[in-house]
Amino acid sequence: MGLVQWLKGQLLCHLVICYGFFVSGLLINLLQICTLPLWPINKQLARRINCKLGYSLTSQSVALLEWWSGTEVTLYTDPENYRLYGKENAIVVLNHNFEIDFLCGWTFCDRFGVLGASKCLAKKELSYLPVIGWMWYFLEMVFIKRKWEEDKRNFVQSLQNLRDYPENFWFLLHCEGTRFTEEKHRVSMEVAEKKSLPKLKHHLLPRTKGFWVAVQNLRGTVAAVYCCTLNFRNNETPTLLGVLNGEKYHPDLYVRRIPLESIPEDEAECSAWLHKLYQEKDKFQEDYSQTGCFPGPKVTPPCRPWALINWLGWTCLLLYPLCLLLVQLVNSGSILSILATVAFCSAVSVGVRWMIGQTEIKRSSSYGVPLNNK
Ligand SMILES: CC/C=C\C/C=C\C/C=C\C/C=C\C/C=C\C/C=C\CCC(=O)SCCNC(=O)CCNC(=O)[C@H](O)C(C)(C)COP(=O)(O)OP(=O)(O)OC[C@H]1O[C@@H](n2cnc3c(N)ncnc32)[C@H](O)[C@@H]1OP(=O)(O)O
Numbered sequence: 001m002g003l004v005q006w007l008k009g010q011l012l013c014h015l016v017i018c019y020g021f022f023v024s025g026l027l028i029n030l031l032q033i034c035t036l037p038l039w040p041i042n043k044q045l046a047r048r049i050n051c052k053l054g055y056s057l058t059s060q061s062v063a064l065l066e067w068w069s070g071t072e073v074t075l076y077t078d079p080e081n082y083r084l085y086g087k088e089n090a091i092v093v094l095n096h097n098f099e100i101d102f103l104c105g106w107t108f109c110d111r112f113g114v115l116g117a118s119k120c121l122a123k124k125e126l127s128y129l130p131v132i133g134w135m136w137y138f139l140e141m142v143f144i145k146r147k148w149e150e151d152k153r154n155f156v157q158s159l160q161n162l163r164d165y166p167e168n169f170w171f172l173l174h175c176e177g178t179r180f181t182e183e184k185h186r187v188s189m190e191v192a193e194k195k196s197l198p199k200l201k202h203h204l205l206p207r208t209k210g211f212w213v214a215v216q217n218l219r220g221t222v223a224a225v226y227c228c229t230l231n232f233r234n235n236e237t238p239t240l241l242g243v244l245n246g247e248k249y250h251p252d253l254y255v256r257r258i259p260l261e262s263i264p265e266d267e268a269e270c271s272a273w274l275h276k277l278y279q280e281k282d283k284f285q286e287d288y289s290q291t292g293c294f295p296g297p298k299v300t301p302p303c304r305p306w307a308l309i310n311w312l313g314w315t316c317l318l319l320y321p322l323c324l325l326l327v328q329l330v331n332s333g334s335i336l337s338i339l340a341t342v343a344f345c346s347a348v349s350v351g352v353r354w355m356i357g358q359t360e361i362k363r364s365s366s367y368g369v370p371l372n373n374k
């Protein structure tokens with residue numbers, strides 16, 4: 001192991017990274033709060049500012065993936081469609097099997113210039129995450145409790161709000177509604193059997209209501225559905241902690257662009273359409289497990305420097321006062337102040353470690369198992 005790789009595994013480096021992320025995140029949250037008076041006066045300007053602020057925070061994790069861990073993403077897609085990515089609004093349907101699938105998604109968003117405005121249909125619990133969850137309120141992320149009767153009004157309203165969004169956005173939907181585990185898979189295949197649907201090997205059965213409602217409410221706003229199938233080479237099982245430790249991964253993403261007009265309007269037909277889509281996605285995954293690649297030409301969308309520049313900027317800005325403080329502390333010789341600083345750094349590190357824990361599949365919710373359990 002080289003020196004640089006060894007350094008990437010050191011706690012001190014992780015503390016510095018976590019400190020930068022957390023403190024810059026709190027400052028960004030504060031700036032977002034400052035935009036509140038602007039919303040009633042100039043909503044579109046407030047939204048654009050929040051996109052930039054969101055970018056400044058989210059792109060730090062993209063920089064971590066691309067520049068710290070050196071992870072290289074590969075895209076399999078039709079070159080004709082490639083030129084449209086980032087230039088139109090889209091609903092992204094992505095399989096939910098990996099702990100860093102959201103991070104790979106963000107990397108693609110960044111490469112196509114839609115990271116600040118990217119959105120997702122997310123479980124309500126994520127809105128309470130410090131820094132990231134708070135930021136998402138201002139980016140008009142759509143949160144649900146996964147209880148349709150309680151969700152439907154807010155869900156529809158949140159989608160309607162996006163109709164005049166001033167920036168191009170991708171709206172991410174994991175139709176499975178939860179991450180893949182063997183037990184959830186077994187239960188959802190029981191449902192498939194009851195519904196006389198073909199069994200899926202690599203996916204949970206998709207829940208169709210959210211997709212149908214999203215498509216119906218975003219007609220005229222969104223141009224296409226991007227059917228995205230993600231996998232990792234060499235059976236890698238990537239984790240966020242691995243990324244923090246500087247481990248390099250090899251995600252492959254297969255994207256098919258499906259014009260929104262070709263998706264049925266009727267709920268039952270739309271559900272059947274989505275089930276068929278997942279059957280196709282399952283076939284792509286099966287082929288990938290045999291051949292190690294997806295169909296179609298391969299391309300690596302160019303990596304942009306902004307995420308790195310932003311990350312380095314924040315790190316320099318925040319490390320300088322930290323170093324000054326540490327020097328002053330040591331000079332003062334005050335045990336109390338030193339203890340307070342150690343306690344603060346430990347709290348930041350424990351806080352970020354807890355947030356990282358939220359991405360771990362072993363801590364996944366019990367949603368979808370046993371049957372109909374919310
Ligand atoms: C070029 C590159 C392109 C792209 C790059 C890729 C990506 C980048 C894009 C954007 C990135 C942006 C942001 C990402 C950042 C971070 C966030 C990341 C992730 C957060 C994700 C989550 O939080 S996932 C959890 C929340 N989301 C969802 O739940 C969505 C899916 N669910 C739905 O849509 C549901 O329909 C619902 C929740 C809206 C409503 O669910 P409900 O169950 O009430 O209704 P349904 O009708 O859908 O389902 C009921 C039927 O289901 C049957 N059933 C029962 N048990 C099960 C089971 N275990 N499995 C399957 N089905 C089951 C039940 O029998 C009902 O059947 P009926 O016949 O009776 O209707």
Ligand SMILES: CCCCCCCC/C=C\CCCCCCCC(=O)OC[C@@H](O)COP(=O)(O)O
Pocket residue numbers: 017018021060061064099102123126129132174177178179352355356358359363364365366367
């Ligand atoms: C400079 C970079 C700093 C690095 C530190 C990064 C810290 C970021 C920490 C956490 C980011 C939180 C993003 C959370 C996104 C998690 C998405 C997710 O996977 O949610 C699960 C949900 O779909 C389904 O949940 P269940 O499977 O039902 O349970």
